[in-house]
Amino acid sequence: MSEASAPHAADRRDLTAAQRNAVAELLRVSPVADELGRRFAQAGHELHLVGGSVRDALLGRLGEDLDFCTDAHPDETLRIVKGWAEAIWETGREFGTIGAQRDGLRLEITTFRAEAYDQVSRNPVVEYGTSLVEDLKRRDFTINAMAVSLPEHRFTDPHGGLDDLAAKVIRTPASPQESFRDDPLRMLRAARFAAQLRFAVHPDVRAAMTAMAADLDRITAERIRDEFTKLLCGADAITGLRLLVDTGLAERFLPELTGLKLEIDEHAQHKDVYEHTLTVVGNAIGFEEEGCDFILRMAALMHDVGKPATKSVGPDSRVSFHHHEVVGARMTKARMKAMRYPKEVTAKVTALVSLHLRFYGYGRGEWTDSAVRRYVTDAGDLLPRLHKLTRSDCTTRNRRKAAQLAADYDALEERIARLAAEEDLARVRPDLDGNAIMELLGVPPGPVVGRAWKYLKDLRLERGPLDRDAAEAELLRWARDEGIVS
Template identity: 60%
Template sequence: MPDASFQTLSIVEVQRAVETELDRIAPVIDDLGRVFNDAGHELALVGGPVRDAMLGRRHNDLDFATSAHPDDTERLLQAWGDATWDMGRDFGTIGCRKGDWIVEVTTYRSEVYDVASRKPDVDFGDSLAGDLGRRDFTVNAMAVMVPGRVVEDPFGGVVDLAHRVLRTPGRPEDSFSDDPLRMMRAARFAAQLGFTVDPAVVAAMTAMADRIEIISAERVRDELVKLVCAPHPRLGLSLLVETGLAQRVLPELPALALERDEHHRHKDVYEHTLTVLEQAIDLEPRLGGEPDFVSRFAALMHDVGKPRTRTFVDDGTVTFHHHDVVGAKITRKRMKALKFSNDETAAVSKLVELHLRFHGYGNGEWTDSAVRRYVRDAGDQLERLHVLTRADCTTRNQRKADRLRRTYDGLEERIARLREQEELDSIRPDLDGNQIMEILEIGPGREVGLAYQHLLEVRMDDGPMSEEQARQALLAWWAGRVPSS
């Protein structure tokens, strides 16, 4: 749930916050406002920067709307800024950098989706009011005209922001019909800002959930990443599940709400998963402190194999055998459908597949060989695996939780000790391919790979060896493979 920082604000507090932020960014907004005004064009600070100014949040990326068309905007920005770019020209947007500031200026516009289209038709508008009316939520439909700093709030965004509620400027059905991705943005803003969502908006999201299917996988993916990396992803994810949107963009999540048997012989997997996600977030300082999508998404997906593997045993217990392996396959398939990169997909699915590995070693009776294999299999995801494994403990039994924590502390200590003694993060055989061929008097081929793999297993079991020890191990293996003449 939102913390104390998400309390309701007074209108006076909102006004004071925006005045303070506008004073801070005055060198940019006032100067640029005069440039456009002198050229006969309107310019207004819009959207997220206005909302965040009212929340007392600072950033150096500023969005503006203007009556000027892109060619005029580009000409004015080229004369004013240090560098410009026009990658958003098709949508009326020209970008600019001036010092440490990043500015994007977009021509007043209106965009409407065709019922069967994945892309908006963009038409330039002729008024700020019309531009604001096409925006997603009232808290994003506010503007500050510059250089005069006149606040334009035709849809009551200031009041909604003060009460931390998300509403659409017009009927939510119309807004979501124009751009169905706004339904996911509602969930994302709930997670980012800690806002509640107006009941009419929730009702429209529920009724129109299937409309999200016309949106490209890439745009859905980008919103999902922003939601998962938000301060309170549970709020947004719960809204996606509640409205049926999750069933269409991430069906593995609502599937975790397994029907409970009458004797409650297994925990609520859906609630457990959200708790694991929150605990993984609490452990992110181990990864550098910034929101880590791979770690968070692995926490969200770690048990997605359970619905397919749940079995009721005769003795009254419930099992989920191999849900880690099944879950990794499901994760790869979903991330591929959402057009995630190969690297992200591999990292998340590896974590899902390995999340039970720690529990396969009982109460911590880890041999050096087991530690080496744990590190090797985790590879560059070891630190994230530490986070996921620790976060996966949601038991209310404090004694059990303490025991698991101490056991994992012991494993990390073992890894640290072995790292001091060995090159644990890059374990390789004590002989390379050339040495293997020289000793066995063979050329390149399958046998070299088999020999290399055998020496790697020996290295895992016995630790580092001298070259002579490795040579004897290789010859013994080779003798056992080649029958004597």
């Protein structure tokens, strides 16, 4: 591998390490990559490992998905890989991409592109390019605009991506204005890469993101959703979120986040909700056991979005946010629907937002066993996440108060465990099923059975398990009160 330009002295050590990483990673995949490169060369075409694959190789974390570019058009690419690839897919064909699998590696091979937006449509206009250098200039950032030609392993870096990788900075190959005008989603991608890689965004790029934030409105909700999800799951999600707010990008698709920047009252009687929220997100990340838990992170991000709408100042000048969890859950559901998140994901995040305040008050000794059962039942399979969210929400600087809240929640979890040992709280059901209800009351399937079932479930939550005789007696008493039986 040869470098495109001499690195700064301070970065030379990092570049040397990056090159060693790349050699090791490329040797790992070269049996497949080089073989594919030879097949393209024999057919009279170029093949280059490119983009994120080269970047990740330099960072020493190349995965099983490899990106290639070529001067061959999709039909020619299909002819070259047919009979060699173990599987082929054409879902990206309209964008010039053919997918293939070989020896456990997923390969995406894309024809050189000169892609641009028409600055009106939300969809890219795809035109095939004619050279590798043209293709690299079209890419989003310099760290993604490097290539390794196959099978000879020639390194191409016309825009100083290797230097930027060593300096941990995000820059665009063309001017930021030109790059973002072509594809406004790149502004969001800049924030996403800052979060994923812990890189700084170049001042010129940041300035263009701020000036052109409104152009993000040209992008579909689905594409924005996918980039935002990756950002929130980044290793440094807080930096990415701050970039969204500071550049005005959040205002275009997640205005609730910017709205958390409430004006602090003169007596400073409530926290900076925006900074508190970022702290809660960071705390929640610390509770993750393996990989990104998007549902937990999103709930942490949205848990207080109802506060601006519910803020009130009482006669004593105290600030309150009554029922902000109810309002926040409603806002969360609406926003995630607008961003086209799946219904099941939205439902889980919304439920956590609505439940996140339920714990407060437990330390006053007001909770009965019935209240604990309802807490567990209402949370359902979200209970482990609710534990983490509630603990994450404790950001007080008062050490005594923080210790007391932690002790209270420890006590609640111990109480839940004790009750769970006595009965399966996660699967609380009435002591009589539908068939028993119909037989005892002499009624057919219908609304009466549903009402009776709900009454018995509430009774179970209130009093715990009942034996058969007690459950039947309670059901008959309820039925008489309701006029169902005499």
